[in-house]
Amino acid sequence: MDLYAVAQHYLDRILESEPDPAAGEDIKVLLLDSVTSSVISMVTTQSELLKKDVFLIDKLDNFQRDNLRNLACICFVQPSSATIGDLAKEIANPNYKNYTVYFSNTVSRSHLERLAESDDLEMISKVVEVFQDYLVVNSSLFTMPQKLAPHSPLVHDSWNQPAFDQSLQSLMSVLLSLKYKPVIRYESNSKMCAKLANAINFEINSNQMLFGQLPARDLPPSLLVLDRKNDPITPLLFPWTYQSMIHELLGIRNNTVDMSQMANVSEELKELVVNEQTDQFYKESMYLNFGDLSESLKKFIETYKAKTKTSSNISSIKDMKFFLENYPEFKKTSINLSKHMLLSTEIDKKINQLRLWEVGELEQSLATNDNSSADLAELEDLLFDRKLQNGQPLPPLDENTKLKLLALYALRYEAHASSQLSRLTRQLQQTGFPAHKLELVKTLLKNSGVAQRLKDDDDSIFEKVSNSAMGNVINGISFADNSDSNVYMQHSPRLKQVLMKLFRNKLNPKNYTLVKPNGLESYTGNDKIPDQELVIFIVGGVTYEEARLVAELNKTNKNVKLVIGGTSILDSDTFIGLK
Incomplete structure (x- = not known):
């Protein structure tokens, strides 16, 4: 299952036309809103749009657009009240020859009626619903088109309405784009998951015109709705694979990295696109650890x-012709190489500045071992800057790094009799550590502590990577992980355990409530035939490391199709509430 392929299918539909060259209809204007412009930018490029005769791309809310009445217009917009209002104004006072309107999700009758009332000039030639109301981040990773959803433990166990509406609409769009009518499971300790899952069930049952026409399956797809609070460890740990490190240290937004604040960066490297669809090196390297990445870059x-050495040996007209024909590709490769050199250099610099090699070892110990005395001794050395090198004190550890270490310790030893959290907090306060940051640890425990997390006897957020051949093959599905020998990648996201149980049909029904839409009431699951088509959605945000797990499961198991998404894509600062 490839979300890029799904998006390309809809993009082809949106841009398809029956051109009349005499009328100039082979050239098109593409009109977008603030949401669909992000959707489009994640799955195609301007050069690709030009190949499809898109002459101009503009925003619907740009009221200073030129009047181009000789050109046909394709509108791809979200069916929100604000967008419908802008579109109605556009139709009443048209700038283009005619309009084909594509909505990124289902559109209500009242919105259609409003458009019809505005179309006195009969400018709209066609209205179509396509289902692309989400951002495709990777081939198996999606997220919400706007940053409205809860993403931090500071958000309590309830939705705000805009975030809920967006999550519901985007998830419905995902299901319809994949042609899935799923059974739904959600974590029973989460009011937010329960509300979302039941709303999806209601929408499926209320839209039989759409879901009733989907192809029948012997085994229905599944939607698994999880709550971030049940695994607060994964987003707190520093991740050691390429895509995750870029996001954690430099920030990825809509598959771009902003490097414009760096000194001495050329114009073409100020905004870097990191997209597996258009960058083969990135596609091959995005899940590599730092050591393997260095080898790959070499x-x-x-x-x-x-x-370039071969191409520089020009000794004939034939050689010159070959060089000129291939120069654009050489130039593209050169820029791409410079991009990844810049990214990896900055990552390496920040890893050393933040002392993440030594911090990472303690993080992994806290996340996978139960060794309170050794962990405490190492933690105190880092929190209170006692580390020496050649008899000299090392530079003080970054404040936010200290906070995350304290948070990991708090979660790991919350129920441990020897926990020294209160003493450590008090001593940090005495050193002048900001009180509002220490409060974040209390908030984290309040919302994601042991009393709030899902209780399952054989389920732990402090899970170590295992590569037992027997233990990692479930109903023919391999969960093998090649990172067990890497000291910095010992922790395994809780999601792995959940999926292993799901594929054995062993999820505890008390912990995972099953909701069956109309027509799927007979579904009971099968411990011999695992679910093969699965959408995972994490309320509170997904991490790139969880996306890596899903991508690797897809790669090693051709009989399963998994995609994962969340209300946002987290880094550790966002998760704990630092930004």
């Missing part, structure tokens, strides 16, 4: 050097 450099 090979990339050597390959590039070999190609």
Whole structure:
């Protein structure tokens, strides 16, 4: 299952036309809103749109647009009240020859009636619903098109209405784009998951015109709705794979990295696109750990050097022709190499500045071992800057890094009799550590502590990677992980345990409530035939490390199709409430 392929299918539908060259209809204007412009930017490029005769791309809310009455207009917009209002104004005072309107989700009758009332000039030639009301981040990762949803433990166990509406609408769009009518499971300790799951069930049952026409399956797809509070460890840990590190240290927004604040960066490297669809090196390297990434980058450099050396030996007209024909590709490769050199150099610099090599070892120990005395000793050395190198004190550890270490310790030893959290907090206060940051640890425990998390005897958020051949193959599905020998990648996200139980049909029904839409009442699950098509959605945000787990399951198991999404994509600062 490839979300890029799904998006491309809809994009082709949106841009399809029956051109009349004499009328100039082979050239088109694409009109977007603030949401669909992000949706489009994640799955295609301007050059690709030009190949499809898109002459101009503009925003619906740009009221200073030129009047181009000789050009046909394709509108791809979200069916929100605000957008419908802007579109009605546009139709009443048209700037273009005619309009084909594509909505990114289902549109209400009242909105259609409002458009019809505005279309006195009969400018709209067609109205179509397509289902692309979400952002495609990776081939198996999606997220919400706007940052409205709860993403931090500071948010209590209830939805705000805009966030709920967006999550519901986007998830419905995901299901319809994949042609899924799923059974739904949600974590029973979460009011937010319960509300969302039941609303999805209601929407499926209320839209039989859409869901009733989907192809029948022997085994229905599944939607698994999880709550971030049940695994607060994964988003707190520093991640050691390429895509995750870029997001954690530099920030990825809509698959771009802003490097414009860096000194001495050329214009073409100020905004870097990181997209597996358009960047082969990134596609091959995004899940590599830092050591393997360095080797991969070294090979990339050597390959590039070999190609440029060959192309520089121009001794004939034939050689010159070959070079000129391939120059654009050489230029593209050169920029791409510079991009990844810049990203990896900045990551390496920040890892050393933040002392993440030593911090990472303690993080992994806290996340996978139960060794309170050793963990406490190492933690105190880092919190109170007691570490020495060659007899000299090391630079003080970053304040936010200290906070996250304290949070991991608080979660790990919350129920431990020897926990020294109160003493550590008090001593940090005495050193001048900001009180509002220490409050974040209390808030984290209040909302994601042991009393709030789902209780399952054989389920733990402090899970170590295991590569037992027997234990990692469930009903023919391999859960093997090649990172068990890496000291920095010992922790395994709780999601892995949940999926292993799901594929054995062993999820505790008390912990995972099953909701069956009309027509799927007979579904009971099968411990011999695992669910094969699954959408996972995490309320409170998903991490790139969980996306990596899903991508690797898809890669090693051709008989399963998994996608994962969340209300946002987290980094550790966002999760704990620092930004």
